[in-house]
Amino acid sequence: MVSAAVLTVSDTAFANHSLDNSGPTAADFLNGRGYQVLHTEIVPDDTQLIRQAIVAWVNDSPRPIDLIVTTGGTGFGTRDVTPEAVSPLIERHAPGLVHLILSSSLKHTPLASLSRPVVGTIGTTLVVTLPGSTKAVKENLEALSSDGVLDHALDLIKGGTGSGVHDPSSRQVWDTSRGDPQSNIHHCHHHRHHTHEHQAPKQRAVLSQDPLLPGEPINRPIVTARHRSSPYEIVSLEHAIASILHQVRPLPHTLEKVSPTLRGHVLAEDVFASSDVPFTSTTNVDGYALRSIDPPGVYKVLTTNLTKPLPQGAVFRVNTGGPVPPGADAVIMVEDTVVKSTHKDEKGGDLEEAEIETLVQIPRGENIRFPGSDVKAGDLVFSKHTILDGLGGDIGTMAFIGKKEVHVTRKPVVAILSTGNEIVDLHGAQKTSSDSWGGVWDTNRPSLQAALEGLGYRVVDLGIVHDNVQDHVAKIQEGLDTADLILTTGGTSMGPGDLLKPVIEHNLQGTIHFGRVKMKPGKPTAFATIPKMKDPQGGHTPIFALPGNPASALVTFYLFVLPALRRLGGWKPDSCQLPRIRVRVQDKMRLDPRPEFHRVVLRIGDDGTIEAHSTGGQRSSRVPSFTGANGLVALPAKTEEGPQEILPGSFASAVVIGEIRG
Structure with missing residues (x-):
């Protein structure tokens, strides 16, 4: 049986699912044809969300999906972006099927000429994009199904001969677990193993180029195979963060001893007091326990533990936090007493107090912590999801x-x-003499490790990886085996040795959720997830490929990686990002066509306003621009109508990445 999925693309239907008519129409038609619709979903008219839904079905569905049908977003409206979303995913376009859809629709209305359908395959999945009209959906699906065209296409995509489709008396039913028509399993199995005529394509939806030529034996990148323009759509900062928080899920719970190492952990349970605190009456000052009815006067000082009520004419000496004896209901401070007599040693020296005089009368309960006065048994002390800070409290x-x-x-x-x-490596092989090029010191690993460990995270250092596929795969695999998140720098741009994105997609079956971000610095930042092959739950490990320029790496670490780490650690999505505050800019800052994050030192001004002082030149390779920086001023993108720079004295928003000092 053919497995199918239907994706409705509509801002309106996404806001109110009851308004979706085209998706159910497509699903009913396919089910009526004997197909099995396994998934249906509604997304807004958003390029990235459309792609994510399709790629997830192609890559991650428990059962292979043979056919994906989308409805909506194929016209010329300003929000019609389905063709732009789907086209980069298609590995083999099907212009004949597009012609069939258009010619059939034009028989009903000339307005069909405004439709922009896309049809083609991603791996062994056929993707068909249809208009949002229920009438058009039905007409187009009827045209594709006429004379067995759709069945024939699905048969060929799966590696069959399509002979059963040519013979109307022999309709084949697909077994998607094998990719064979059940009516002719033996024939198709023989055919696939003895000819390359219908070899099935890869089962991954990828955008990056294959880093190696076919049969290339030496695991090195091929310069001529690289893209001349990035295949990855450039997404907004907000979209990138939303994608991260959507894909990353908290790690499992664990039972830990209460110790300073709990800093930064998130509680997975409500914490209740198991007993009263204090358990018995105690004092919160140094002094003498007495009865509140005792007037000022001279009293004998007792120091040994009492099990019976305090006798008349006596007080009991106590220290802060010590228990109050039975019968006492107040504590007088040392400052409100004078010594009247002392016990002597053999030589006549003072040993300790024998009697004291109280100078004031103390009211009941003075300086006493009664049982349960701080916390009562059963009180909720911490709520689940509380973030345990490192301030000690x-x-x-x-x-x-x-x-x-x-x-x-x-x-x-x-x-x-x-x-x-x-x-x-800074502590490895030395650079050559200054008069010849010997490479550049690895700045990113030390700086990122310092940031991570300063935030309380344990780091596995995988070292430096050279520009070949084999080393990339081996090191990333080591990271998958030892860590919960992989953080790489370099290899994200357009050079022939920039292998991270191709290796993630081609060699590790990963999914790149975004490959470029509209920001400065950090445009080539990529975020992906890689399947955990040994995980029975089918989990994924997030991997960030940050730019190689050190300033870019640190900026994108704080904006993207830290929120992911917090989410993995159980932080709620709305608290994962670093806080932003209003600051007064102290230096002129030029604007860029992309939103920019300008490194600054935040200080408290004389009037209490937070001042933002630029760290100087903001080139992405200039590491000193991060020296002393504890904030990132978020500069808006430059427009033709708007200002070209931010002037001193202006107010702006800044991301706080470190302690603000006076």
Whole structure:
């Protein structure tokens, strides 16, 4: 049986699913033809979301999808972007099927000439884009199904001969687990193994070029095979962050001992007090426990533990936090007493107080913490999802209530690596003499490791990877085996040795969710997920391919990687990004056609306003622009009608990446 999926593309239907008529029309038609519609979904008219839905069905569906039908967004409206979304995914276009759709529609209305359908294959999946009109959907599907055209196409895509479709008396039913028509399994199996005429294409929807020529034995990139323009749509910063938070899921829970290492963990349970705190009456000052009815006067000082009520004419000496004896209901401070007599040693020296005089009368309860006055048994002390900070109070409170172990979301382990033949390890092989080029010091690994460990994350250092496919695959695989997130730098642009995106897609069956971002610095940033082959739950490991320029790497780390790490660690999506504050700019900042993040030092001004001082030249390779930087001023994109620069004294928004000092 043919498996199918239907995607409705419509802003209106996405806002109100009950308004979707074209999607159900397509699903009913396909089910009526004997196909099995396994998935239906509605997305807005958004290029990236359309692609993500299709790629997810092609790559991640538990059962292979033979046919994907989209409805809507194929016209000339300003929001009609389905052709632009689907075309880059298509590996083999089917212009004949497009002609069949258009010619059939033109028989009904000349307005069909305004439709822009796209038909073709992604791996072994046929994708057909149809208009949003229910009438057009039905007419187009009837045209594709006439004379067995659609069945014949699906048969050929799966590697069959299509002979059963040519013979009307013999209709084949597909077994998608094998890719063979059940009515002729033996014949098709023999055919696929003894001829290359209908060899099935790859089962991945990829955009990057294959880094190696067919049969290339030495795992090196082929310069002539690279793209001359990026196949990845450039997405907005907001879209990129939304994609990250949508794809990344919190790690499993773990039981941890209460200790300083809990810093930054997120609670996976509500924490209740198991007993009253304090358990018994205690004092919060140094002094003497007494009865509140005792007037000022001279009293005998007792120091040994009392099990019976405090006798008349006596007080009990206590220290801060110590228990108050039975019968006492107040504590007088040392400052409100004087010594009247002392116990002496053999030589007549003072040993300790024998009697004191109280100078004031103390009201009941003064300076006493009664049982449960701080926390009562059963009180909710921490709510689930609380982020345990590193300022001491949260861990101290856990100890205060006697909590020894607690369930938390596991913090992610991060694997980092740098790429490029030109990169030299700072503590490894030395550069050559200054009069010849010997490479550049690897700045990214040390800076990113410092940032990660400063935030409390454990780091696995994978070192430097040279520009060949084999090394890339081996190192990334090591990261998949040892870490929860992989962080790479370099190899994301258009050079022949920029292999990260091709390796992720071609060699590791990963999905790149975005490959370029409209921002400065950091345009070639890529975010992908790679399947965990050994995970029975079918999980994925996120991987970030950051630009190689050091300033770009750090900017994109704080904007993209840190939110992903927080989400992995159980932070709620709306709290994963770093905070933004209003600042007063102190230096002129030129605007760029892309939104830019200008490195600054944030200080508290004399009037209490947060001032943003530029760190100087903002070239993406200039690491000193991050020296002392604790903020990133978010500059808007330059427009023809708008200002060309931000002047001193202007206010702007800034991302806070470090402590703000006076």
